[in-house]
Amino acid sequence: MPDYAELVAYMVRALVTAPDQVEVRADGGDRRVRVEVRVAPDDVGLVIGRQGRHIEAIRMVVRSAALRQHQQVQVEVAE
Amino acid sequence: MTDTPAVEASGATVEAAVAAACAEGGWDPARVQVEVLSPGLVAVPGEHLAARAARVRVRPLPEAAPRALDFLRGLLDRMGIEADVSASLVAPAPARPGGPDGEPAPLLLEVEGADLGVLIGWRGESLRALQTVVNLALGPGGTGGPRVIVDVARYRRRREEQVEAMALRWAARVRRTGEPMTLDPMPPYERRAVHLALADAPGVRTESAGADPERRVTILPAGGGEAWS
Numbered sequence: 001m002p003d004y005a006e007l008v009a010y011m012v013r014a015l016v017t018a019p020d021q022v023e024v025r026a027d028g029g030d031r032r033v034r035v036e037v038r039v040a041p042d043d044v045g046l047v048i049g050r051q052g053r054h055i056e057a058i059r060m061v062v063r064s065a066a067l068r069q070h071q072q073v074q075v076e077v078a079e
Numbered sequence: 080m081t082d083t084p085a086v087e088a089s090g091a092t093v094e095a096a097v098a099a100a101c102a103e104g105g106w107d108p109a110r111v112q113v114e115v116l117s118p119g120l121v122a123v124p125g126e127h128l129a130a131r132a133a134r135v136r137v138r139p140l141p142e143a144a145p146r147a148l149d150f151l152r153g154l155l156d157r158m159g160i161e162a163d164v165s166a167s168l169v170a171p172a173p174a175r176p177g178g179p180d181g182e183p184a185p186l187l188l189e190v191e192g193a194d195l196g197v198l199i200g201w202r203g204e205s206l207r208a209l210q211t212v213v214n215l216a217l218g219p220g221g222t223g224g225p226r227v228i229v230d231v232a233r234y235r236r237r238r239e240e241q242v243e244a245m246a247l248r249w250a251a252r253v254r255r256t257g258e259p260m261t262l263d264p265m266p267p268y269e270r271r272a273v274h275l276a277l278a279d280a281p282g283v284r285t286e287s288a289g290a291d292p293e294r295r296v297t298i299l300p301a302g303g304g305e306a307w308s
């Protein structure tokens with residue numbers, strides 16, 4: 001199964017201005033995984049995007065990866 | 080109009096022709112798109128070799144091409160998806176009124192592999208997300224449009240062909256009835272396919288209205304739908 005924390009970190013690090021301050025944690029079981037992303041305060045807006053466009057794209061990519069494993073993955077940005 | 084410099088060159092083999100074209104253009108052979116115009120020497124068992132020169136047309140890929148390829152390959156790898164990714168230039172759109180001028184042709188990243196339905200998603204929504212993420216990773220380009228177009232298993236190409244065929248049928252209906260027809264909301268590249276398909280169609284014109292993702296194309300009788308006034 002994909003390492004969802006690594007997948008999310010890969011996308012978020014490529015996007016933010018302070019990639020070294022990106023922290024991603026995943027918890028959960030076989031079916032449901034919750035991924036929490038922490039970024040530098042100035043990068044929160046960038047990760048979310050206008051009308052949530054950026055975070056929705058990131059969520060959709062994670063959902064595509066999880067679909068094959070029959071898993072549900074929730075991605076949240078800590079504010 | 081998009082004007083990507085291209086160099087044509089000949090050589091004993093395709094490789095030699097590409098090398099010659101790259102030398103002339105001053106490009107890195109790893110960062111060009113090659114169009115083979117003539118494959119040159121082809122060995123046919125039991126027959127003589129025809130001593131023909133290979134001829135190629137070579138265009139440089141955008142500066143961001145290696146980075147875009149690396150990023151998308153790394154992303155698919157982390158998604159647990161095995162696929163091949165190749166880069167080329169999007170065929171330049173014919174010049175159209177009101178279209179962006181002098182905009183560099185976007186880079187096309189094509190993903191090919193088995194069982195890639197999850198990368199396409201419902202009506203291409205996963206595909207569009209993939210494209211958004213790749214463009215975000217590359218950072219803003221000079222122009223407003225996306226720098227990279229992502230296609231999976233030729234989904235976009237097939238959709239464009241379908242939309243073009245439908246556009247021609249809808250146009251015929253608008254001509255027959257004289258009434259404008261507003262289509263379902265479509266993503267930008269499908270709307271573009273409708274506009275392009277009907278750019279030279281007699282008796283109709285097209286307009287887009289609304290904001291994405293609800294933006295819709297309307298096909299109108301040429302002359303502004305005044306058939307009834």
